[in-house]
Amino acid sequence: MQVFKQYVLVVAAGLLTACASVPDKEVVADTRVEQSQSNTNDDVTRLSAGESVTIETSQGEVSVEPTVVAITDAQAQTDGDQVTDTVYYHDPWEGMNRAIFSFNHYLYSYVLIPAADGYQFVVPAVARDKIGNAFDNIREPLNLLNNVFAGEVDEAGVNLGRFVINSTVGLFGLFDPAESWFDLKAEKQTIADTLSKHEIRAGPYLVLPVLGSSDTRGAFSTVTEGFIHPINQLVDPPESYQLRIFDGFDDFSSQSETYQTLYNNAEDPYLYFRNQYIQGQRRDEVFENDNNEQDN
């Protein structure tokens, strides 16, 4: 319960500042523009910003689609034909974020990772897989709602089908016959995705205690989902919290090795995880709405 209160506070503060503090001008004026690459090649810049380009070679025109992008908050905020090669990550609360990040790291290192190792040792991979499936299935109604609100009716239909099939034939979601027999692939949708669909900006980067990288929109989503998660309909608190935490822990256990590897390889792990998160988010925004953009 304590945890959630904190979240609400953080989220509230975040939302307030977020709405006010992301004017386009700030991008240019910001002192933390980390590097302006003196790369003069416009095509490369466009590709990195997630745009397709056409090059004129001796063999005629060739169109090229990017396979690796670097969309930072600078690229996300420029519109029109102009692409910038400026690198900018919107992180006004870096001090606080770093503090939480290092707190998280201690927590992971001394509590969660040893626990995850034990969990992985005790519970066989097959069972962990099934547990993951069951939690995913319980989440399905939430995905459905989000897809409905995002106007993605097809996906919502898939969510419904998956929930019905997996809850029954799939033995309360332990198995996933919806995918293996009916070819209905998971269509996860969070509140953050829905908000993004409605072009609500992510806001500043935010490291959540325990949960890690997020932004104000993500934090809002996480907290809200905490209240309306379908698991609440199945069990009452505090069991529902325990289950949710276990769900999170189960997720974490599959990621713990990834976290450690990346942490150890990074020069400044805070920046590494932050940039990876922000770039991933910006990329998703561009490519989820890709079709719309192309039409304009």
Next chain:
Amino acid sequence: MKSSKTTTTNRITSGIANGIVAARWAIIALFIAVIAIAGYYITQFRIDASADTLLVKDNKLYIRTQVANEVFSPDEFILLAYQPKDHTLFSNTTFNDINALSEDIRKLERVKAVTSILTVPLVDDASALTGGTDVSSLTWQQQKYSPETMKSLVSGHPIFTDLLINREETATAIQIVFQENAELREIEKEITDIQSGLLDGELTDEQQARIETLKAKADPIRQALTSQRKKEIQQIEEITDQVSERADTYLGGSYVVGQHLIDIIKSDLKIFGTAIGVVIALLLALLYRSWKWVFFPLLACSVSVIITMGLFGMLDMRTTVISANFIALQLILTLAVMIHLIGSYRDIARKESQYSQKERVTETLIDKLSPCFYATLTTSVGFGSLIFSGLQPVVDFGWMMLVSMLVTMSVSLLLFPALLCLVPKSEETHEYGFLQSLLERVRRLTLGAPKRVGALCLLVFLACAAGIVRLDVENSFIDYFDTDTQVHQELAFIDQQFGGSTPLDIILSIPDNVQNDELILTADMVNQLQLVQKAVEAFEATGSVTSLVNFTELARDLNNDKPLTEYELTSIYHLLDKQVVNQLVGAYFSGENEQLRISVRIQDTTEGLDRETFVSQLKQDLNTVGLSEQEYSLTNLFILYQDILSRLFDSQVKTLGIVYVVLGLVLLAIFRSVKVALIALVPNVLTTLGILGIIGWLGIPLDIMTITIAAIAMGIAVDDTIHFLHAWLAGADRNPETSEAQSASKHAFGHTGLAILFTTTIIAIGFSLFGFSDFLPSVYFGLLTATAMLMALITDTTLLPALLTLFVTKRRSQDNSA
């Protein structure tokens, strides 16, 4: 003054002639010893026909290629393509066949890995990469996917298309990767390390010596490797027999081409060497109708070749694809000298039948010693010019021919007369009347209408030579094999369906300003790489093009068609097992050297491919996509061959220029008259230009093989010229009753003219046999050499006497009367 000089020369000649006859036993003993030694070393004679020997090795491009190979250490592999006859490609029959073949091939000693669509992990969504699934288990071998699933997984795969499956999906390939020899790699690494110093400056003597030691150390390993590879190809062919009822199989890859080259050259040497020997023997028998004159020329030829091969073995001079012809050439040139000697001997025997055998031999030598000596000398000059070609393989050929000519000279001028002394004298058969009357007719014609004959001859040859402007440089190893042969079909299939043959690498250095300490590669760098790759792929001639981009494309496919972020790319790089990473991308990315490599294979069979234009367009396109010259380098075989080709024209011009000048000087030294020397040059120049022109008219590409034809033509033509000229000048004052020209031409068209006719006939017919070879360079070599012989015969019996009549003999008669 003049006559005294002539007599001095004559005195020296007859002194030598008498000396040779007197010392016959010593000469024979000496040659027996030499042959014994040569016989011992002949076992060390080697044909090194790997494509590697065609390269110029101490230039920067080669070293750069070696350095790149060291950084990226690409695997040595060959492709085995499988094309079903009646069943569909994606079927269990195919899978079982491929599986069975792979299993058998894997048992071969040097095979490191056998990759096919059955053994590669096939992933269809990203969860497989990020989740806990063991990617390496997602193969047909482990999962036994159904044919339909396989089809959906393999179709249009960004990495395996062109490599393991063709675009039309009618055939699949097994990539057989070989273990490299660790010791050889060590040695090569050290050589490359030292040589890379050449990129900045000169090497010290010490370094040079070290390289030599290393090369000597690497050599036996490399030879063992070559024979091992030969064995492997045979074994693989045996293995593929098991599926021959159901499917066609094709074997290809860059060193399979090399292996086929070695095989075909060796078999050509054997088959055509023998056939030419037999034909020469038959023709000799027909022309001379005497066992003696079949035996001696053949003896001289074989002794020359044995001694030469022994010498090459001793000096460790390796025969390459280009110099493999030396045996055939030495046969011709030895034979030419022999026929001239025999012709003179027979003439003397018939005219002065009272002479003893020794006197006959001495007279023959007095008559022919100096022209034969000068002819071999000038021929050596012709071949020696190749030393200045600047192309290592051609330079080697030049040296080899120089050695051959020395041997030929000593065998025919020392051993042959020495042996001939031992044969009892006998009645000589008469020459064919029709041949003599033919020569007589030509003689009258040139004497009667020298201007018309000269003009006509000039005209014909200039028309031929006009073809020079059509000369084109190209190089395609596949086209070396006749299109009907199995070798050509296999290589062409792999070339067209599985991504080309000749490798071309584009090495991009990662500039400092695009670097980022946190990231393995920035998005900008990957995108720059991708722009380059797309520009390269746009060419029709580029087959398989592989680099990191193929992997990022695959990642985008798997990631629901969303590109990765640069951080995700770095994360994947860290998360994958280091060994796996190295296996996957080690050949395309070197973090240590900050270099990226795009590996391209060029399709040699591309219709109308102009390699020079290709390279210049490629450079221009690389510039268009934002690369400056300093940011990339082009390396590997394609570039090395192209570099050689680009130098062929220059080299051809240079060698011809040198040969004309040096030959002019030698002729001047021999005949001691600027005018005679210049006139003597004319038929030679016309023959060489004429043969180059014919190459141009026929559309035969000028390459490292055909470039030697001009020098060969020169070497042959000059032989005839010297003999003819010598006889002409010698005959000029023989008969005081008739005019000088009459007397000179009578002498020249006598046994010398006949000998020229004989050599040309025998050699032209013998060499035409090469026309039956499946190896086009041999065909060209044989037919063009035969043509060169005919051209030399024509110019030397028409244009040369015409010019001599017009400019030399008349003036001389004035001199005399004055």
